[in-house]
Amino acid sequence: MKKSNIYKILYAISILLIITFVALVGYDYFYYYTDYFGAAPFYVFILFRTVTFVIPSVIVFIIARVLRKKYNR
Numbered sequence: 001m002k003k004s005n006i007y008k009i010l011y012a013i014s015i016l017l018i019i020t021f022v023a024l025v026g027y028d029y030f031y032y033y034t035d036y037f038g039a040a041p042f043y044v045f046i047l048f049r050t051v052t053f054v055i056p057s058v059i060v061f062i063i064a065r066v067l068r069k070k071y072n073r
Helices: 003-036 042-071
Strands: none
Touching: 003 042
């Protein structure tokens, strides 16, 4: 595999992280009202998932953009 195609893999990882974020927030929302009984506010769950998935996704996306610009010159 050429180095110039690594940015495509990084874009895919970024998209997978966002999809995982959405899926897990949906999972948390479903079980928030059935099992947790409001032990913590729901925004705490969203904040945790954001730190876990969205921030790394943005970092990987920025790295992919930089690599794409570097190799497409």
